[in-house]
Amino acid sequence: MIMDYVAEILQGSPLAVSRVITWLENEDERARVLMKEIYSHTGNAYLLGITGSPGTGKSTLTDGVTWQFRNKGQTVGIVAVDPSSPFTGGALLGDRIRMTRHSEDPGVFMRSMATRGYLGGLAQFTRGAVKVLDASGKNYVIIETVGVGQDEVDVMRVADTTCVVLVPGLGDVIQSMKAGIMEIADIYVINKYDQPGADQLYSEVQFRVNQDASIKDRAWVPPVIRTVAVEGKGEDDLIEAIAAHRTYLEQSGKLLEKRRERTREETLQMIHHELFRIIRARLAENSRIESMVEKIMDHELSPYNVVEEVVGEWLPPAK
Amino acid sequence: MFDVKELEKIKAGKKKWSEGTLAKTLSKAPEKKAKTTWSGIPVETLYTPAENAGLDYESKLGYPGEYPYTRGVQPNMFRGRFWTMRQYAGFGSAKETNARYRYLLGQxxxxxxxxxxxxxxxxxxSDHPLSMGEVGKVGAAIDHIGDMRILFDQIPLDKVTTSMTVNAAATALLGMYLSVAEEQGAKYDQLGGTIQNDVLKEIICRGQYIYPPKPTMRLTVDLIEFCQKYVPRWNSISISGYHIRxxxxxxxxxxxFTIADGIAYAEACAARGIPVDSFAPRLSFFFNAFTDVLEEVAKFRAARRVWAKIMKDRFKAKDPRSMMLRYHVQTGGVTLTAQQPLNNIVRVALQTFATALGGHQSLHTNSYxxxxxxxxxxxxxxxxxxxxIIAEESGACVTVDPLAGSYYIEYLTDKIEAEIEDYIKKIDAMGGTLxxxxxxxxxxxxxxxxxxxxxxxxSGERxxxxxxxxxxxxxxxxxxxRVDMKVGEEKAKELKEWRAKRDNAAWKKSLDKLREVSKTDTNVMPTVIEAVKAGATVGEVxxxxxxxxxxxxxxxxxx
Amino acid sequence: MAEKKIKIIVAKPGLDGHDRGAKLLSRIFAEAGMEVVYTGLRQTPEMIVEAALQEDADVVGLSSLSGVHNYFFPKVVELLKAKKLANVLVVGGGIIPLEDIPELKKAGIAEIFGPGTSTEVIVDFIRSNVKAK
Structure with a gap:
């Protein structure tokens, strides 16, 4: 039955793609079996990340970029991530509203997802969903996330090209530019460029980018693109910038380097999570972890001893 | 309004009463919950002149027909004539709706x-894919000038006044109405009525938008400007809070939020170069009425005062008519319950009573x-x-603003006024309504x-x-x-015939011209009128x- | 395996713009721990079903106040079946005469919630009737 799903995904069946993403969301065992089968069919899609604070117009931009890709005959998969409420566990996933004009286009598949509280981290899930869309034959996969926290930065490492969206009036530019965003931004987008303060924001970002580029002597200086997404203004410039970055990555060999780095990181993380999952499950048997905690609390044992003991049971000591 | 010494005495008296008489009662039987108006404004057990300490009669209340119009826009209100009783109606085909109109006028x-x-x-x-299932459902199916002729068949448009609820497509429908009136022999300046034409609230809450905010505002102002020049008795916009509520x-x-929309329209008209006293007298409003009678009365009085101040101070209006908040009311559709529907008759009666006490210009009452x-x-x-019944029997209409001077009503009026002004300040600080x-x-x-x-x-709290x-x-x-699904099929068939029999060359020429004019700054109204006369449908325009x-x-x- | 969430599409079919109920319920569903995709106004049955498909929704909630329910609601169920999504729970609300409800249920709409229904009743119904994927 799982092999049927594999075949259907490779044929691009939206039903199969959708169901398998649900398995990934639920950390369902079936997902793992299936992912092994489709892995060899991934790596063809170009991965684009779009991130920014709430209210910056990301989904409108995603919609515009998708429209442009479709006009060039490219198919598009979209994974739009919105936060779950830490209190109720529920989520309002509002990105689909902006994508109405693609809703009956078979060349576009869009999936909204909530951050939930993934044991394996949000990034791991997103990578899985992206691979499924990739294997289903989409030319581009767009990953859209809200916010600028560490989780989002990790998610954005999945992308080949990352666009960071800023708007005038939110006042968090400097803040966000410090928080690791500088490292991941390949393109800056100043959206809502028709609003007051846009020019100032533009020069501010441009200044920081130049400063940063000169210090690090980077070969790619992130361009700063001005858009009014609701009116479709600046979409062409953004598409051009994305294409330029892609060309740069491909011609300089950086794309492979980037993907190699990503694969390394991803593999280590997956091993980490899998080991953690197994050990955690085993320690839960017979409430062994509970008795350990009690002993540590009573100072009968130190946590350091416990680590050695537990890890030593299954793994030879590191040299 | 009250002497300082007198106020001190009342304050002391209220304190004594509250700690004595009231406290004694409360100690035996405490009140159940914090009491509020239906909208949630906290309400005290008792109001006295002490809560009205800032109430200066001449400046805050004044006289009906005079600034700041708190007590009403006409000097004698309903003693002269009652409000216009105007039931919103339409369903199925133009023919069925015409029959309902003639029945209502007869009643x-x-x-x-x-x-x-x-x-x-x-x-x-009506034959567009998105129209599937909707044809004739919540109103009359009007696609072209032919439908408009049937809609007003045997109704003299120079004698009745007509209100039309249409917004983003307002120019097209007004074009048809004016043309049909002309065919009946009426002159533009004999026509009275209102067109809703309020596109901002469609974007805020009603959902019947078509174009982005800037161009849709341009069409709105084109219509206002045209009416100001050629259809002087027409209310060229009805700025609507009804749907917001x-x-x-x-x-x-x-x-x-309705006043904030009003400010945006007034600014847009001013930016077009229309003098304020030319357009402002024709800005009309449309509000809701809920069942909490006293809160509704206070709301209407407060809004009249705020609007008058805004027009005078912000827009520098000189003509008193520019400062008058004139409005239509519809009783609250959302307050009606599907459970025990006859109870709705009582709700509507209270809402009508509140409206009459608040002093309006026209009213639609919902059916139970x-x-x-x-x-x-x-x-x-x-x-x-x-x-x-409310007009003739209730006594609400024999004097002007009968609740004025009630300590509670004046307190609530001030309170709501302050809340409105606070919102306007916030919206201004954000950069305006848009x-x-x-x-x-x-x-x-x-x-x-x-x-x-x-x-x-x-939770059962309310x-x-x-x-x-x-x-x-x-x-x-x-x-x-029920509206028969057949209306849709018949309308689609009729449209096909309509398109086949019109003069194709004239039709195409008129739409090409409209396209060109729309790309310039020229007012589109005259060209729209040409197009609908040439048989262009609402959808085509x-x-x-x-x-x-x-x-x-x-x-x-x-x- | 992680905890499963109920995923619900809240949609307004047709041209009706009254979305107070749809938006309010979206918020209530999210507070009840569901993952809610609100599609916005002017949705055709095809668009709603495509959303249900791509989102792998457990539930589709339809709201209509313009009297088009007899056309739209069954159409959504029919298209869901055609897309092999017969397991999706379809519920509706809005201004819907009681006498229409038997026909709608026969067409596959699981429940119709009229004006004044307590939101808890709606949430409970969905929780106890959602089907396993």
Missing amino acids: GQTGLSVAFHLPTQAGYD ESGSTAAQEMA DEALCLPTQGAVTVALRTQQ TAIEQGYIQKEIQNSAYLFQKSID AYVGVNKYTMEEPPVTDLL CDVWRDVFGQYRPKEFIS
Whole structure:
């Protein structure tokens, strides 16, 4: 039955793609079996990340970029991530509203997802969903996330090209530019460029980018693109910038380097999570972890001893 | 209004009463919960002159027909003539709706109010794919000037006044109306009526938008400018709080956001170069009326005062008519319950009473079966009779602003006025109404109030008769009014014939001209009139602008 | 395996713009721990079903106040079946005459919630009727 799903995904069946993403969301065992089968069919899609604070117009931009890709005959998969409420566990996933004009286009598949509280981290899930869309034959996969926290930065490492969206009036530019965003931004987008303060924001970002580029002597200086997404203004410039970055990555060999780095990181993380999952499950048997905690609390044992003991049971000591 | 010494005495007296007489009663039988108005304004046990300490009679209340119009816009209000009784009606074909209009006029109704079906309002013809299932459902199916002729057959348009609920597509429908009136032999300057033409609230809450904010505002102002020149008795916009309230706002928010929209339209007209005293007298408003009678009365009085001040101080109006908040009211559709529907007659009566005490210009009363279906003829008659009873028998209309001077009413009026002004300040600080809408501020404020209200019903904190209190089993209501799905098929067939028999060359020429004019700054109205006379349909006119202006892609804000 | 969430599409079919109920319920569903995709206004049955498919929704909630329910609601169920999504729970609300409800249920709409229904009743119904994927 799982092999049927594999075949259907490779044929691009939206039903199969959708169901398998649900398995990934639920950390369902079936997902793992299936992912092994489709892995060899991934790596063809170009991965684009779009991130920014709430209210910056990301989904409108995603919609515009998708429209442009479709006009060039490219198919598009979209994974739009919105936060779950830490209190109720529920989520309002509002990105689909902006994508109405693609809703009956078979060349576009869009999936909204909530951050939930993934044991394996949000990034791991997103990578899985992206691979499924990739294997289903989409030319581009767009990953859209809200916010600028560490989780989002990790998610954005999945992308080949990352666009960071800023708007005038939110006042968090400097803040966000410090928080690791500088490292991941390949393109800056100043959206809502028709609003007051846009020019100032533009020069501010441009200044920081130049400063940063000169210090690090980077070969790619992130361009700063001005858009009014609701009116479709600046979409062409953004598409051009994305294409330029892609060309740069491909011609300089950086794309492979980037993907190699990503694969390394991803593999280590997956091993980490899998080991953690197994050990955690085993320690839960017979409430062994509970008795350990009690002993540590009573100072009968130190946590350091416990680590050695537990890890030593299954793994030879590191040299 | 009160002498300082006198006030001190009353304050001391109230304190004594509160700590003595009242406290004694409360110690035996405490009050159940914090009391509020229906919108949630906290209400005290008792109001006295002490809560009205800042009330200067001459400057805050004054006299009816005089600035700041708190007590009403006409000197003698309903002692001269009652308000216009105007029932919003329309369903099925133009022919069926025409029959309903003639019935209502025969029953003593004094004005018409056209309900268009949703495709017309959204600028689609009846045979457009998005019109599937909607044809004739919530209003009359009007696609072209031929339908408009049938709609007003044997109704002299120079004698009745007509209100038309259409916004983004307003220019096309007004064009048809003016042309039909002309065919009947009437002159533009004999025509009286109102067209809603309020596109901002469509974006905020009603959903019948077509174009992005800037071009849709341009069409709005084109219509206003045209009427100001050629149809002087026409109210060229009806700035609507009705739907804001229906979507869950409080009474104060209803007034605040409607006035904020009003400011945006006034600014747009001023930017067009129309002098304020030329357009402002024709800005009209449209509000809701809920069942909390006293809160509603205070709301109307407060809004009149705020609007007068804004027009005088901000827009430098000189003509008193520019400062008058003139408005139509519809009783609160959302207050009606599907449970025990006859109870709705009582709600509508109280809402009508509140409206009359508040001092309005025209009124639609809802039918008690509207939470179930489109209103049936019997229910419409009761609704109209409700207005007539309040007008003729209740005593609300024998003097002007009869609740003025009530300590509670004056307190509440001030309170709501302050809340409105606070919102206007906030919206100004954001950069104006369009920005506040663009950022979803107004939408979120409304949704939040809707949410809090629902929570208070779900928890039982607020009693809603028949819904969460005094409920009972009841048999389903039958004999509902239904619109036959056949209306859609027949209309599609008729449209095909219409398109086949019109003069194709003239039709095409008129639409090409409209396209060209729309790309310039020239007022589109004359060209729209040419196009509809040449047989262009609502959908065809609106499609020209979809090409030129693009379509509004909604932003939905869920708070 | 992680905890499963109920995923619900809240949609407004047709041209009706009254979205107070749809938006309010979206918020209530999210507070009840569900993952809510609100599609916005002017949805055709095809668009709603495509959303249900791509989102792998457990539930589709339809809201209509313009009297088009007899056309739209069954159409959504029919298209869901055609897309092999017969397991999706379809519920509706809005201004819907009681006498229409038997026909709608026969067409596959699981429940119709009229004006004044407590939101808890709606949430409970969905929780106890959602089907396993």
